[in-house]
Amino acid sequence: MANTYKNIIFDLGGVLLQIDAQRSIQAFRELGMPEMIRPGGWGYNHPVFLEMEAGKLSDEQFRTGIQELLPQPVSNETIDNAWCAMILEYFPERIELVRRLSANYRVFLFSNTNAIHIRHFQGLFKRTFQHELSELFEKDYYSSEIGLRKPDPASFDFVLNDAGLKAEETLFVDDSDANIESAKKTGMNTIWLTPESDLLSFF
Structure with a gap:
């Protein structure tokens, strides 16, 4: 890896955490x-999902929108379970890579996500690795x-400016071409x- 890098920003889903969006699509379909996904490619078909990931809705407002x-x-539990069905397991070798890199680089996480998913994947991480994801x-x-939200350029500017x-x-590092571009x-x-x-x- 080039010596000019001092900082690394990782995406979460598809990079450090295994996800399968089809599981949530199928759960909601049932x-x-x-x-819930626009024809022809990834992208939410209903604004309630985008608004949730942009922090514009509370958990209850999201669930009401789904209803x-x-x-x-x-039930609320049924909605949450369907929404979180896409979240699978962490890539343990990639988690270990982040640990190693943090000894020599400033390492950050930037994910398009929402409060319901955050609680789920943070809990999963703690159960798996016995410490906090953060x-x-x-x-x-x-x-x-x-x-x-990524790929809004303002989102990257925010992270760069906030972290200095x-x-x-x-x-x-991201698994989305649109986010990379x-x-x-x-x-x-x-x-x-x-x-x-x-x-x-790559490292």
Whole structure:
């Protein structure tokens, strides 16, 4: 890895944490929800999901929005379980990589996510590794908490400014091409992690 890098920003889902969006799509489909993903590719078909990830809705407002998309009432637990069905297990070798890198670089997390998912994957991390996810990073940034989602360029500017990072000294790792292209415009170096990529080989 280039010696000019001083900072690394990791995405979470698809990079450090295994996710399968089809599991949530199927779970909501079984509850009678219309297709939640736009035809032709990844992207939410209903604003309630985007507003939740941008921090514009409380948990209760999100659940109410979901109820309005379903043909019959369901419990809050059922909604949360369907929404979190996409979250699988962490990549242990990648978690260990972050630990090693943090000895020589300033390491951060930046994820498009929401309060319900945060509680779920933070709990999963603590049960798996016996310490908090946030302890891996100098700071973790979540779209619902900063009010900005990737690939909005303003979201990257926020993280860089808040952490006091220079873009040209920062490496950004994400599994979304759209996020990578937007990050490049800030001047950051990037790694687009595809399903075929071996993250460890980049370092």
